[in-house]
Amino acid sequence: MNSLKLPMWLSGLNGRALAAPLLIILMLAMMILPLPAFALDIFFSFNIAIAIIVLLTSLYTVKPLDFMVFPTVLLVSTMLRLSLNVASTRVVLTEGHTGPDAAGKVIEAFGHFLIGGNYAVGIVVFVILTIINFTVVTKGAGRIAEVGARFALDAMPGKQMAIDADLNAGLIAEQEARRRRTEVAQEAEFYGAMDGASKYVRGDAVAGIMVTVINIVGGLVVGMVQHDLDFADALKNYTLLAIGDGLVAQIPSLIISTAAGVVVSRVASDQDISGQLIGQLFAKPQVMFISAGIIGGMGIIPGMPHIAFILLAAVMGGSGYVVRKRMEVAAQEPTKQEAPVIQAPEMEEATWQDVLPVDTLGLEVGYRLIPLVDKAQGGELLRRIKGIRKKFAQEVGFLSPPVHIRDNLELKPSAYKIALKGVEVGSGEAMNGQFLAINPGMVAGTLPGVPTTDPAFGLPAVWIDSGMKEHAQTLGYTVVDASTVIATHLNHLITTHAAELLGRQEVQLLLDHLSKEMPKMVEDLIPKILSLSTLQKVLQNLLLEGVHIRDMRSIIEALSEYAMHTQDANELTAHVRVVLGRAIVQQIFPGTNELTVMALDSRLERLLMQALNTGGADGSGIEPGLADTLSSQAEIATKHQEQIGVTPVLLVPAPLRTLLSRFLRRTLPQLKVLSHAELPETKTIKVTSLVGGQS
Incomplete structure (x- = not known):
């Protein structure tokens, strides 16, 4: 006998869901x-x-x-x-x-x-x-x-x-x-x-x-x-x-x-209405006694309904007496019974459990952006963040810490904030349900919308409705949704601060991962020859200048070779960069044999060498005038490189690379400083401008 089955759409409904439509x-x-x-x-x-x-x-x-x-x-x-x-x-x-x-x-x-x-x-x-x-x-x-x-x-x-x-x-x-x-x-x-x-x-x-x-x-x-x-x-x-x-x-x-x-x-x-009426209207015995006296007085007036008034006065007087007796009994109860009620709402003493660790990476969003990060609502941003961490691990060479997401009611409804170790490193606004049309510099017209700036790269942009998406793309705009805007900004900041994300724990996890493939090599280096902290400093130096650390085999081999002679992290970094030279150049100049670079004027190069020999590798021997000349000339040359559409790269002698990279990093973060020793012999060098040649 076949069982009777309800249709699928009807079986998903319960009685409560059907009550209102049926009514x-x-x-x-x-x-x-x-x-x-x-x-x-x-x-x-x-x-x-x-x-x-x-x-x-x-x-x-x-x-x-x-x-x-x-x-x-x-x-x-x-x-x-x-x-x-x-x-x-x-x-x-x-x-x-x-x-x-x-x-x-x-x-x-x-x-x-x-x-x-x-x-x-x-x-x-x-x-x-x-x-x-x-x-x-x-x-x-x-x-x-x-x-x-x-x-x-x-x-x-x-x-x-x-x-x-x-x-x-x-x-x-x-x-x-x-x-x-x-x-x-x-x-x-x-x-x-x-x-x-x-x-x-x-x-x-x-x-x-x-x-x-x-x-x-x-x-x-x-x-x-x-x-x-x-x-x-x-x-x-x-x-x-x-x-x-x-x-x-x-x-x-x-x-x-x-x-x-x-x-x-x-x-x-x-209290409900009944409790309020009984507890407030009939709570004072004085009121009940006075009311009973007035009603009783009206009952003895000739012509009045004596039985009704006097009976009501007696009921009110009796009620007042009962209320007064209850108040006297309550007042005679020991005060120790009230003590717990007073002490109950007191705050607990602070403990070590109140000291919460700071999240390495944090993303805070306003309440209008909560659907983007809510798994129950199909938050698209969660999937994108997983993809960012996976891509970062594959390209850079280590797994970044997880991103802790929470809502922040103090932010604007459509605002978000990205924090690194509890400190804000980026913020912006994303309009959920709209699209950001980014102007890459060659658009054929303007768009109606809310003008803004791309939070990741600072390009001019406009927030537009979804119906304008195709029109914006035909004009040459790069159109992305709100979750992509936040994900791109987060990816840019993670890549920029990769050196800060590589903590001692991440380095140890990286070594544990390498030990599965090359256990003897890792065991001979750490901690027999090199300490874990020095290895961390070398890797951070590489990441600070945008060098990926995927090729850990080459890094471990180079450190094993040179760590016998020096324990200085900066010197070891220079040796590692030479070994990684081919990968560094390919990362900056993908798919070409001709390297378009800038170079130092010979006179400026000699002055910098003298300053290096006088003040050491930290650059303390550079005179203020020479420092201003170097900074201004490098900025002019960098802008020239960007105008002709190539990555600004400064080629310097190996002894000067660390000094100039550290000196120019603050003012020109987009400038890459390479040494002659890092360039593969198969590459052709084309010098387009000289830094200091006009001074």
Whole structure:
């Protein structure tokens, strides 16, 4: 026997997900399809039950946000009442001539209960109930909601500052701060929604009066013209039905309006309405005694209902006595029982667990960029960061530390910040959902959007909408999305600060990895000949000048050879660079045999050699005038190299390479300094300019 299976789309839905759509469809159906009297009884009873549930729920809520769905309930219940009015009006006008029970027992019972044989009194009472609902309850609740929304919006900045102050003081955690900020925003939205939803109830009250009048007038016309009823019978039937119909709709409306007033008029505390009423209205025995005396005095006045007043005065006096006895008992309880309550909120003592390590690499984002780094929302940036670390390891030669990502509510919504060992090294803004059109220098037109600068390389750019992407590409712009902007900036900073990312732990992990392939070579070098710290310094020197350390076999062999003669990290770095010369040149000049370089003027070269011999390798012997000349001439030559489209490279004698590289690195980070010993013999050298030749 085959089992019955639900469709896949239906099996994924639960009862809660179907409740709201089914209710809306049901209300629309009641306006269009005719309903029998029995169905009307069911729906009217359901409407009254919902109103009672809403009222009791509002009475037992501790704060307005505990009943956050109330504005929607207000709207749906109003639409339900209007749908029932339409359905019942159809039945009243089509079947009203058959008798008072034509529209069901509920409408008949409410009509008899209110009218009581006097139609004029019934109409007046119905109008009074509608006016009370419209002008008193609903209007008052709407006004309170309007003022509450305004005050909630005005108080938001102060509440946000208070939350930030508690967070900075360490009184609350970041998760608690985020929850409080969400609650502040929800409170303002709740009062605003209540202000709007109350307008539906006011409209419902007006509609109730109009529907009742239409039912009476229309019923008289239909009964007398179509069904040949006399005026008295038609008035009796249709007035009873119209008043009953209006009453069965207005009583739930009045109940829900009262619930709305209760929700928006209360002050938030840790007690529900019942607890507040009993605990505050009847909490002072003096008030109860004075009130009992006044009521008792009124009871002894001739002509007054003595039994009612005196009985009420006795009840109030007894209540005051009970309250006073409870207060005396509470005051006599030992104070030690209150001590734990006072000590509970005290802060715990600081421990070593409060000292948190600083993340080597950190990325902080504003709240609008959270979808880019949220795995649950398919964050594209997470995948790109994994790709960046993989590419970095393959190209540079070691695995960078992981990037710790967190949201920072103190940043602008679309801003991000990149930190290295807790210190900011880069920041920018990325518009989630938009594209950054970068001008590489040869575009055919301009684009409408928000002008900005590419955070990674400083190129002029424009944030554009997604619809402008293809047009921007046709104009020659490089178009990337927000996650690519952040990933490119992060990749640029990781590459730039590679030397700082290579810590002692990374060097040890690198050696452990090499030991699997060349265990004897690593064991003979570290720590027998060279210390781990010296190896780290050599590798950092290479990374500082953009030299990749993928070829660790050549580096280990060179260090094994020269570490027997010197332990100086700078000298060892120079020897390693000679061994890596072919790789260094290929990294700077890929795919060419002709090396376009700059060179030193012979006179400037002799002066620098003299300064090197006088002051040492740190360059302290360079005179200020000579230093200014060298810096300015190198800057001019570098700009000339960039203008002709080649990488600026300065070729110097081997003894001067370390000195000039360290000296020019701060002012000209894009300039590469090579020595003659590092160039392969197979390469052709073309000197395009001389540094110092014009001095």
